[in-house]
Amino acid sequence: MLENGKLYIGTSRNPDDSLNKPEYLELKFGNRHGIVTGATGTGKTVTLQVLAESFSNAGVPVFCADIKGDLSGIAAMGEAKDWVSKRAEQIGFNDFAFQEFPVIFWDLYGEKGHRVRTTIAEMGPLLLSRLMDASEAQEGVLNIAFKIADQGGLPLMDLKDLQALLNYMGEHATELSNQFGLISKSSVGSLQRGLLVLEQQGAEHFFGEPALKISDIMRTTNDGRGAVSVLAADKLMMNPRLYATFLLWLLSELFEELPEVGDPDKPKLVFFFDEAHLLFNDAPKVLTERVEQVVRLIRSKGVGVYFVTQNPLDVPETILAQLGNRVQHALRAYTPREQKAVKTAADTFRPNPAFDCATAITTLGTGEALVSTLQDKGIPSMVERTLVRPPSGRVGPLSDSERQAVINVSPVAGLYDKDIDRESAYEILTERARKAAEAEAAKRAAEEQANQSGSNDSAAGRWTLPGFGNDSQDEAPRSTSKNGSNGTRRSSGYQxxxxxxxxxxxxxxxxxxxxxxxxxxxxxxxxxx
CATH class of the missing domain: 1.20.5 (Single alpha-helices involved in coiled-coils or other helix-helix interfaces)
Structure with a gap:
């Protein structure tokens, strides 16, 4: 049933419940992106795990977020549960075997995985504005801040660097406005308050060095399998804007750093964006356009992006149209919005005359999905009602000790565990302020000394009325000039x-x-x- 160059998803069945044929996702179209949707409890996470395992076995590195902790089980050998055995038998999966996979755990907070950091400079003003929920005027000031940092040799590494730069801009707003455009002190103040909010939400753990190297999430093992990078996101989801911004930053870094490869035989990396609706909630138009650009162009870098969400309406239509591989689990259709979502999902598939797609979406069982993937020449296959294969790894979370054991033997162990705080904007601006303060203090001291010296000279240089009865001391003695004449020159001590x-x-x-x-x-x- 397993075929080279193809990922086995499951087996489709006819309307009479008889098995039809195995459904595959061809590796050469793995970078054409995809989407996995469905209501809570319909099997999205298991499908995500199945796809991640399949890509890993094919030698493709995977990055995915673990929202509830369930996905961590991919690092452990699967367990013989009733439903697993039953599903494998039901679909005729004779090649099924339990397996553990090479996993690297990551965590922005460094608690359940290796630390993940980036710098303020790498984040850039657009994503940082999104993270801070900045207004248009504030975003303009933030763009000026990055311009000043570039021209002034001020590396922006962490939050305190940006805070120091904003303080500098507020103190020199007038002269900087003449050079870079209006810098409103109120906008600077709002950005400073936004940084405090980010700090309280734990964003200071995310900004700093050593920054994540893209190559460390694109590793393969000695036996040719792709490493599965799992981001612990249960705590991160408490700040959904930070979660969405981080994943978008990572996509942008991949887009900017990876070379063009055209259409490879298999992807260089597959990226699963779970809870994808968080990326687009209240997103400004410029950000949505940025996501659309990255999704459209990153395919030629060999990266496949798979959005995982409950409702296909969560993804903008311009992006949805670029997703060639689709797995649709059951949706409910009780409200008008849910009914619209069902219709939208049904309309995105290539119709199958054997059944009504919209009706099937509302009647799918757990672990069952409508599947359509790209086939020869990139044409979508006819949609099929498919029973998804069981995963080979454990379904469910690892224990803390099991997770730590995986972290200890990780190929990146020790690379990101210690903070590095090299000289950057904060230290440079602090040193400049110190030198300026010392120079100002020295100037004031010199002025005070000069004023004091002038006062003493004025008091000592006044002429005084000679004292009566002591004229011999008050009158200057006459001196004789060289030619013998009486001179009138006064002695140096005469006042x-x-x-x-x-x-x-x-x-x-x-x-x-x-x-x-x-x-x-x-x-x-x-x-x-």
Whole structure:
């Protein structure tokens, strides 16, 4: 039943419940993307596990998010449960065998797997704006922040780097606005508050170094199987915006870093986006366009993207049209929206005259799905009502000790466990602020010293009125010039007079001269007599 170059999904059956034929997904069309939809409890997670196991055995690395912890069991050998054995027998799966798969566990918080980080710079202003739920004006300021960082040699690694840069922009808003455009202090303040919210939600665990290397989620084992990277997302789902933004960032990194390969014989990586509706909820148009661009073009990089969600209406029509491989589990049709979803799902399939697709969607049993995949020349196959094969790995979560044992022998053990905090925008701006503060303090000290020195010179340089009875100290001694004439040059220690003091001194000398002359005349007159 297993065929080279094809992934066995299950066996379809006729309306009379007789088995029809095995249903396959051809590896060469694995990068043409796909979708797995269905209501809660209809078997989506098991189908995701079946596809992940099949790609791994074909040598294709897989990345998927584990929302409830159930998917972690893929790392352990399957168990002989009644429903597993019954389904394998029912569909004639004679090649079925239990198996464990090479798994690498990841966790943004570092609790249930290896730490996953990226830098603020790698995230970029568009995704960061989405993560912060920024307005258009705030997004503009954030774009300016990244421009300033690029031009100023300010690496943006973690939240404190961006916080420091925003503080700098707020303090220098006027001069920066003249160069880069309006920088509103209110927008800067809103972004700063947004960063605090992200920090409280645990986003500081996500931003920093060492950043995740794309090559570490594209590993293969020595026996040729693809590694299955499982992201622990049970805690991450408490912040759905962070979850969706992280997965979109990872897709964008794959798109930007991987080379063009055209149409390979099998994908380079298959990416499962569980709870895909979170990506598009309240998403601005520019973000939806970005997702559409990535999905459309990443196929040529050899990456297949598979959206997993409850309702096909969760995915925009422009993206839904690009998903060639489809697995539709049961949907309920009680409300008008649910009825619309059923019709939408039915219309996306190539019709099968043997049954009504819309009616079949509402009557599918657990583990049963409508399946249509791309066949020769990329043409969708006629939709078939299919019993999905049982997974070979364990269905259900690993225990904590089992998970830790897998983490300990992981090929990336020790690579991402310790934080690295190298010099970046925060340290550079802090050092610049320190030097500026020291320079300002030195300038103020120099000014104060100059003012003090000038005050002392003014007080010591005033001319004083000579003291009576001590004229010998107040009058400057006359010096003799080189030619023998009496000079009038004052000694270096002689003090200058103020204008008032000079006037008073002159008046005193005039009085003394007049009195002296009167005394002389009186004495001479008495002698004549």
């Amino acid at each position: 200058r007079e103020t204008v008032i003091e000079a006037a008073m001194k002159s008046a005193a000398r005039s009085v003394a001269t007049s009195v002296g002359r009167a005394l002389v005349r009186g004495i001479l007159g008495s002698l004549r007599r």
